[in-house]
Amino acid sequence: MKEVARVAGVSLATVSRVVNGTGEVRPDLAERVHEAVRMLGYRRDLTASTLRRADRQSASIGLIIEDVSNPFFSAVHRGVEDVARPRGVLTFVGSSDEMPERERELAETFGARGVDGLVIVPCAADQSYLMRDHQAGTALVFVDRPPRYMPGHAVVSDNAGGARAAVAHLMRHGHERIAFLGDRLAVYTAEQRRAGYREALGSLPAIERTELVSSEHGYAATLELLQGKHPPTALFTGQNLITIGAIRALRALGRQRSVALVGFDDITLGDLVEPGVSVVAQDPHALGRRAGELLFARDGESRLVVVPTTLIERGSGEIPAF
Amino acid sequence: MKEVARVAGVSLATVSRVVNGTGEVRPDLAERVHEAVRMLGYRRDLTASTLRRADRQSASIGLIIEDVSNPFFSAVHRGVEDVARPRGVLTFVGSSDEMPERERELAETFGARGVDGLVIVPCAADQSYLMRDHQAGTALVFVDRPPRYMPGHAVVSDNAGGARAAVAHLMRHGHERIAFLGDRLAVYTAEQRRAGYREALGSLPAIERTELVSSEHGYAATLELLQGKHPPTALFTGQNLITIGAIRALRALGRQRSVALVGFDDITLGDLVEPGVSVVAQDPHALGRRAGELLFARDGESRLVVVPTTLIERGSGEIPAF
DNA sequence: TTGAAAGCGCTAACAA
DNA sequence: TTGTTAGCGCTTTCAA
Numbered sequence: 001m002k003e004v005a006r007v008a009g010v011s012l013a014t015v016s017r018v019v020n021g022t023g024e025v026r027p028d029l030a031e032r033v034h035e036a037v038r039m040l041g042y043r044r045d046l047t048a049s050t051l052r053r054a055d056r057q058s059a060s061i062g063l064i065i066e067d068v069s070n071p072f073f074s075a076v077h078r079g080v081e082d083v084a085r086p087r088g089v090l091t092f093v094g095s096s097d098e099m100p101e102r103e104r105e106l107a108e109t110f111g112a113r114g115v116d117g118l119v120i121v122p123c124a125a126d127q128s129y130l131m132r133d134h135q136a137g138t139a140l141v142f143v144d145r146p147p148r149y150m151p152g153h154a155v156v157s158d159n160a161g162g163a164r165a166a167v168a169h170l171m172r173h174g175h176e177r178i179a180f181l182g183d184r185l186a187v188y189t190a191e192q193r194r195a196g197y198r199e200a201l202g203s204l205p206a207i208e209r210t211e212l213v214s215s216e217h218g219y220a221a222t223l224e225l226l227q228g229k230h231p232p233t234a235l236f237t238g239q240n241l242i243t244i245g246a247i248r249a250l251r252a253l254g255r256q257r258s259v260a261l262v263g264f265d266d267i268t269l270g271d272l273v274e275p276g277v278s279v280v281a282q283d284p285h286a287l288g289r290r291a292g293e294l295l296f297a298r299d300g301e302s303r304l305v306v307v308p309t310t311l312i313e314r315g316s317g318e319i320p321a322f
Numbered sequence: 323m324k325e326v327a328r329v330a331g332v333s334l335a336t337v338s339r340v341v342n343g344t345g346e347v348r349p350d351l352a353e354r355v356h357e358a359v360r361m362l363g364y365r366r367d368l369t370a371s372t373l374r375r376a377d378r379q380s381a382s383i384g385l386i387i388e389d390v391s392n393p394f395f396s397a398v399h400r401g402v403e404d405v406a407r408p409r410g411v412l413t414f415v416g417s418s419d420e421m422p423e424r425e426r427e428l429a430e431t432f433g434a435r436g437v438d439g440l441v442i443v444p445c446a447a448d449q450s451y452l453m454r455d456h457q458a459g460t461a462l463v464f465v466d467r468p469p470r471y472m473p474g475h476a477v478v479s480d481n482a483g484g485a486r487a488a489v490a491h492l493m494r495h496g497h498e499r500i501a502f503l504g505d506r507l508a509v510y511t512a513e514q515r516r517a518g519y520r521e522a523l524g525s526l527p528a529i530e531r532t533e534l535v536s537s538e539h540g541y542a543a544t545l546e547l548l549q550g551k552h553p554p555t556a557l558f559t560g561q562n563l564i565t566i567g568a569i570r571a572l573r574a575l576g577r578q579r580s581v582a583l584v585g586f587d588d589i590t591l592g593d594l595v596e597p598g599v600s601v602v603a604q605d606p607h608a609l610g611r612r613a614g615e616l617l618f619a620r621d622g623e624s625r626l627v628v629v630p631t632t633l634i635e636r637g638s639g640e641i642p643a644f
Numbered sequence: 645t646t647g648a649a650a651g652c653g654c655t656a657a658c659a660a
Numbered sequence: 661t662t663g664t665t666a667g668c669g670c671t672t673t674c675a676a
Binding site: 010011012013014017023024025026029048050051052053056 | 661662663664665667668669670
């Protein structure tokens with residue numbers, strides 16, 4: 001910058017004004033500055049700029065998700081990017097792998113880098129450690145799950161509503177023995193989906209298997225249920241991997257055309273499988289987009305945004321009870 | 323930091339030394355500093371630190387991929403993250419959406435933020451604009467495709483080799499009319515895969531449809547080929563979306579069990595479809611990991627790392643010619 | 645071993 | 661309209 005000023009024969013302040021487009025500068029001087037910038041290949045240092053600036057905005061945000069390579073969360077990521085980019089804001093991203101200490105570590109590092117905001121899929125039992133950043137002026141939005149032990153904006157799917165819709169759908173096809181196969185109930189989404197399941201069941205018997213954390217768990221639980229005494233005629237799987245495990249198990253038993261199945265969260269290529277996999281689809285991109293919008297709005301009040309889900313009928317959920 | 327120094331009754335320099343663990347500090351003084359840090363909730367400002375530091379390292383890198391929510395590229399992303407994180411390096415990420423001006427814009431912004439390195443899936447016709455960053459000391463690694471009009475490290479899949487393996491596999495099952503359905507040949511990977519296809523064919527007739535840029539294109543091309551005069555008995559699809567389009571088309575014709583199919587790049591749940599989808603799988607996570615390793619190694623010589631592919635037999639590729 | 649002071653590249657008062 | 665100067669929060673000489 002000093003170089004540019006020297007070559008253009010102006011002061012540092014003028015270069016700054018031209019480069020930032022702030023303040024009035026005589027056109028011919030501005031042109032000389034631009035010329036020098038081109039000649040020297042000058043590019044202003046945004047970090048130094050942030051340091052000195054009055055508003056101290058770094059035009060960067062942090063995003064903490066479970067895993068950047070998980071299709072659900074990478075769609076959330078894209079949603080956030082799509083609202084950040086038009087604002088000229090860059091995104092730092094990190095995977096927490098559902099480990100609380102990684103979540104904290106990432107939040108810590110992002111904070112030390114002076115991000116203007118943080119979008120976070122919380123996994124720690126307690127997010128109150130973020131109060132410091134919040135008070136320091138970092139905007140905060142939680143996504144997929146609400147925060148615990150601290151207030152804050154949150155954008156979540158309609159987990160309970162989607163689950164109710166799935167179960168009601170199965171009931172409409174005559175099912176009275178509908179099993180729920182769910183994730184760790186400690187996770188908000190799993191607990192909400194089970195709540196929806198129970199609500200929709202009414203007086204029908206609840207058949208529940210929870211704490212299933214992999215497709216293998218889903219596979220085993222499905223086998224066990226269907227080979228048991230009073231097997232269910234329909235399955236409602238509360239998560240992606242569990243759905244896949246259930247499909248494999250139904251195939252292994254040759255029951256994929258006789259036992260109904262609705263999964264929560266969409267399955268890639270769910271329509272190419274036979275029968276097609278009926279699901280309650282979430283909209284992860286919208287989740288990210290709404291979170292980003294909330295982040296930049298910088299509202300005071302804590303808001304909970306609920307993104308609707310959609311039931312997609314592809315065959316497996318429309319198999320009748322008998 | 324001034325506060326910390328005041329509370330601990332030491333100088334700024336001592337606080338810096340304690341916080342960074344550099345230089346010798348009397349244990350009792352160090353303890354007083356730590357105490358003050360805890361009390362005040364002090365966190366050092368990494369951007370200011372970078373500005374002043376001798377090495378000017380920001381402990382951040384930039385990653386430019388086609389789309390953060392594309393499973394292939396998000397796996398690359400995870401690979402890069404997995405080598406950056408243990409080094410305490412944070413990752414800025416952006417989607418180029420295969421638009422050259424976005425690629426440049428992102429590279430520009432990352433540069434202005436002082437990233438130490440850039441991992442990039444190049445889509446512009448010319449990457450020489452990056453020479454400036456390179457000379458300014460930014461490490462540069464290209465991934466999935468080599469750079470154009472500038473030297474640089476690159477990590478790519480064994481596109482030609484994988485294609486040869488796919489075609490040879492089909493030939494081994496008796497096929498003599500094998501069609502290639504490919505992406506835009508302007509893209510390095512598409513061109514390499516076609517080259518591999520042609521090499522493996524030997525004297526067999528080449529049946530090619532290229533410039534297919536969506537699953538709909540793949541669908542249409544498959545229909546057209548199979549309903550034509552001398553239909554192929556086997557298909558080699560050079561890209562994910564094309565593979566999906568081809569599967570849909572084969573189903574629509576009821577030919578999924580009589581026409582062989584091998585796709586380049588793995589398909590999620592390819593084993594749940596009937597018949598299972600045989601593919602030449604890439605290892606996008608390894609692509610990202612190797613790129614990250616090269617980035618941090620900061621070798622002088624331009625190196626081209628080729629990551630091997632794996633043929634996965636799931637049924638569709640093992641359908642015999644008659 | 646510690647502290648004083650300079651200065652990284654930039655922006656924002658203020659003065660001219 | 662332009663330039664001078666102070667200083668953002670930090671690290672790094674250099675001297676004590």
